[in-house]
Amino acid sequence: MKAISVCGFHHTGKTGVCEALISGLVKRGERVASIKDIHYEKFSMEKPGSNSDRHYQAGAEPVFARGIDETDLIWRRQLTFNEMITHIDADWLIVEGMHELAMPRIICGATTDDLEKLNDSTVFAVSGKYADEHDIYGELPVISALNEPERLVDLVLARGFAVLPQVDPECCSHCGMSCHEFVGAVLRGERQRAECVAENLGKVRVWQDEQEMKLVPFVQNILHDSIEALLKNLKGYKTGRIRIEYDNSRD
Numbered sequence: 738m739k740a741i742s743v744c745g746f747h748h749t750g751k752t753g754v755c756e757a758l759i760s761g762l763v764k765r766g767e768r769v770a771s772i773k774d775i776h777y778e779k780f781s782m783e784k785p786g787s788n789s790d791r792h793y794q795a796g797a798e799p800v801f802a803r804g805i806d807e808t809d810l811i812w813r814r815q816l817t818f819n820e821m822i823t824h825i826d827a828d829w830l831i832v833e834g835m836h837e838l839a840m841p842r843i844i845c846g847a848t849t850d851d852l853e854k855l856n857d858s859t860v861f862a863v864s865g866k867y868a869d870e871h872d873i874y875g876e877l878p879v880i881s882a883l884n885e886p887e888r889l890v891d892l893v894l895a896r897g898f899a900v901l902p903q904v905d906p907e908c909c910s911h912c913g914m915s916c917h918e919f920v921g922a923v924l925r926g927e928r929q930r931a932e933c934v935a936e937n938l939g940k941v942r943v944w945q946d947e948q949e950m951k952l953v954p955f956v957q958n959i960l961h962d963s964i965e966a967l968l969k970n971l972k973g974y975k976t977g978r979i980r981i982e983y984d985n986s987r988d
């Protein structure tokens with residue numbers, strides 16, 4: 738799944754940019770999912786005291802609230818990005834907010850001062866309010882989602898790439914840099930997305946309910962060494978591909 742994010746200040750057109758991208762990508766036959774990061778402290782899709790809320794209060798998590806025209810899956814905590822994407826099956830993911838993610842970004846601001854604060858090596862375009870009123874900002878393409886939505890979609894299709902594992906530099910720097918720096922290197926054409934080796938170091942792979950978990954090399958190495966130390970003592974152990982099934986539902 739490829740992804741880009743749209744980041745910027747309040748009331749500078751981020752949601753309009755996301756709308757234009759989502760509808761433009763869908764028109765081109767792509768399956769699109771989105772994440773909207775919400776900072777309103779009292780935000781909740783759930784009504785206190787509703788029947789589904791009562792399930793939750795009784796200890797269920799997550800809770801499916803299944804209606805006729807809508808189904809919501811509710812956790813009462815903030816999920817991490819990597820937790821959220823295990824529930825998404827799409828060609829493209831458009832994220833509004835979450836500027837901390839290592840992925841190609843479009844920035845939205847009202848002024849050049851805003852853009853200065855937002856710009857870094859992960860940015861590949863300017864849109865939103867500034868782009869509705871200007872057409873130049875340094876070397877970056879400045880594209881209004883209102884006036885040139887198709888050009889913006891073309892650029893996203895050209896610059897977006899598959900979601901990176903989003904790991905701390907202390908856990909993985911196998912590409913020689915952090916995930917953020919790697920995004921910048923890919924956008925500059927110095928590296929290719931396939932050079933993120935974390936997903937290719939598959940000495941140990943783990944699936945839960947058919948969904949493969951992403952293991953950074955640090956975790957892979959711990960699992961590999963622990964499993965090897967135990968299995969080596971078993972009669973019949975030999976080098977090769979070994980399958981282990983682990984069922985924690987019987988604990």
Ligand code: SF4
Nearest residue numbers: 909912916933934935
């Ligand atoms: S190898 Fe991949 S996961 Fe590891 S730091 Fe580089 S980009 Fe991130």
